[in-house]
Structures are given as C-alpha cells and as structure tokens.
Amino acid sequence: MKTLKFKTNIKCDGCIAKVTPHLNAVQGIDKWKVDLASPDKVLEVETENVKAEQVTxxxxxxxxxxETI
Structure with missing residues (x-):
C-alpha cells in the first residue's frame, strides 16, 4: 500500500462533501482523507495502484x- 499526498484547495466540510463522490468513484482508492487543519489542506490517498493523475x-x-507533494 502506498500513500499519495496532494496540496489542495479543499477548505471545509462542504468541499469534502462535494469531492467525496468523485474520489470514491476512482477504482483502487482504499481510503482517503483531507487534513483541514493543515495550511496546505493535504489530501492523503491510500492505494495499491492508483496514479496521482487519476486523483487530480x-x-x-x-x-x-x-498538487502532488
């Protein structure tokens, strides 16, 4: 399992609700979360075979x- 990290412009729970169906639709994402407390609003995606381009x-x-970090 690998973890991909992205700097995002997701700012609130409403944003997370909006992006949830899109991320959940990507085959191969096992788990994901956004750290809203981080200044960079870091999205972490746990996967075996998803490429960063698929997430973006x-x-x-x-x-x-x-943006991949």
Whole structure:
C-alpha cells in the first residue's frame, strides 16, 4: 500500500462533501482523507495502484485542484 499526498484547495466540510463522490468513484482508492487543519489542506490517498493523475483528474471534475507533494 502506498500513500499519495496532494496540496489542495479543499477548505471545509462542504468541499469534502462535494469531492467525496468523485474520489470514491476512482477504482483502487482504499481510503482517503483531507487534513483541514493543515495550511496546505493535504489530501492523503491510500492505494495499491492508483496514479496521482487519476486523483487530480477526480478533484478537477469536482471543481478542485490538487498538487502532488
């Protein structure tokens, strides 16, 4: 299992609710969470085989940005 980390512009629980169906639709994501307390609003994705581009594409469909860190 590997953990991918992204700096995002997700700022609140409402944003998380909006992005949830998009991230949950990506096959291969085992678990994900956003640290709203972090200044960079870090999204952590646990996966075996998902590529970073798939996560940033899902974020984009929800109207958010993600930058690999």
């Amino acid at each position: 594409e899902a974020l984009g469909k929800a109207g958010y940005k993600g």
